[in-house]
Amino acid sequence: MMVCATALAPGTVRRNPENPMPRRLDHLVICVHDLQQAALDWQKLGFTLTPTGVHPFGTSNRLAQFSDNFLELLAVTDDALVPAAAPGRFSFAAHHRDFLGRSEGMSMLALHSTDAHADAARFAARRIGAYAPFDFGRDAVLPAGGTARVEFSLAFATDPAMPGIAFFTCEQRHPPELFWKPDYQRHAHGATRVIEVVMSAPEPARHREFLEHLMEDTAELVPGRLTVGKSSDRVTVLGPAELSRRLPGLANEASPRFCATRLAVADLDATRRILKANGINFEMLGSVLLVPPAGSHGLALEFVAQETF
Known part of the structure; x- marks a missing residue:
């Protein structure tokens, strides 16, 4: 069910009855030119990083996991696979390619979701994201070797008053133990x-x-x-x-x-x-x-x- 946007008095909690709890931070996307060099630098900072993950749309990442959220180092690694943005569709990879044309740094904030498709409908109703939800999967490398298939759904939100950066909710559609690994959550700096x-x-x-x-x-x-x-x-x-x-x-x-x-x-x-x-x-x-x-x-x-x- 979509909820129509209404004018609320200052100080009124803007919660949806279908999603009554405030949202949790899920992960931060830090966009870099050279993923290998960035990984070396972040390991020197004391972060343990996952092996490289490869997306089907031209980007690759390495993650610093914690117990329930994470940091994502991300680079555009195959420009030929980057899909163009289109009306009603947000291109995750094109956003980061454009971001890197200006600088490195944090390019997107992701919030935790249990239903990204419902989030996309809410964002559209509230006029903060008229984009179709985005479903994709990739192989994750496990600590002992081998891989597991992990699947995600994203719902995007943007604000014309914040050009160049974006937001999304992230739903993980796989058993949690395939993604969250204690071996990747222990960091030298604590x-x-x-x-x-x-x-x-x-x-x-x-x-x-x-x-x-x-x-x-x-x-x-x-x-x-x-x-x-x-x-x-x-x-x-x-x-x-x-x-x-x-x-x-x-x-x-x-x-x-x-x-x-x-x-x-x-x-x-x-x-x-x-x-x-x-x-x-x-x-x-x-x-x-x-x-x-x-x-x-x-x-x-x-x-x-x-x-x-």
């Missing part, structure tokens, strides 16, 4: 989960309605900052002044973009020791360990102790 995505935008308030519809939750808005989602699954949008306060040295841009992610770690002192031993450039900002975007292919990394969020 990270246990992605807990926040940080965006920059000249006017955070301008993106409130879109993000509330997307996240199925009510945003908190204060001057220069918008947040939506609970502390363990949050999207934060910062204006120029708030961005420079939280992430010194990151220049704001005219268009909204993804600029950082926050990761919970079991022991922040141990994380600091591992990164220092690996020669990683970082700084401590109070209780936050910050790796600048130059060291992680365009996305700043904030590490915080688990008990602080």
Whole structure:
């Protein structure tokens, strides 16, 4: 059943009765030119990565898994297979090819889904994504060798006020044990989960309605900052002044973009020791360990102790 978009008073929770819970962060897509080099750099940062996965539409990836979400390093590896975008159809691969024409970094945010086809209908009704759902599969390499077939469905959402970046929900249509592997979830720096995505935008308030519809939750808005989602699954949008306060040295841009992610770690002192031993450039900002975007292919990394969020 499709739910028609209606005008709601500020502060009203924008949840759908068919999907009453706020959405969880599923994964972040970090788009890179050279997947092999990016993997080496991220392993030096302390991430354990899955073997290379190959998509049937011209992209390949390697993942840093946690218990229930993950980071995805992704590159366009066969341009001949990239499908063109068409009315009503979002081309995942073409989006990333275009993104790489500008820069490396986080290009898309994925949210957890149990029914991406229903999400696509809701997005269309709310006018945040008039795209057909996208179903595909690929082979995943298992820790002991061999492969397993994994299948996904995606529902895309975009906002004209956020050009160049995009959002989607991701439904996994295979037994969980085929994808989630403890061997891939143990990281040298001790990270246990992605807990926040940080965006920059000249006017955070301008993106409130879109993000509330997307996240199925009510945003908190204060001057220069918008947040939506609970502390363990949050999207934060910062204006120029708030961005420079939280992430010194990151220049704001005219268009909204993804600029950082926050990761919970079991022991922040141990994380600091591992990164220092690996020669990683970082700084401590109070209780936050910050790796600048130059060291992680365009996305700043904030590490915080688990008990602080």
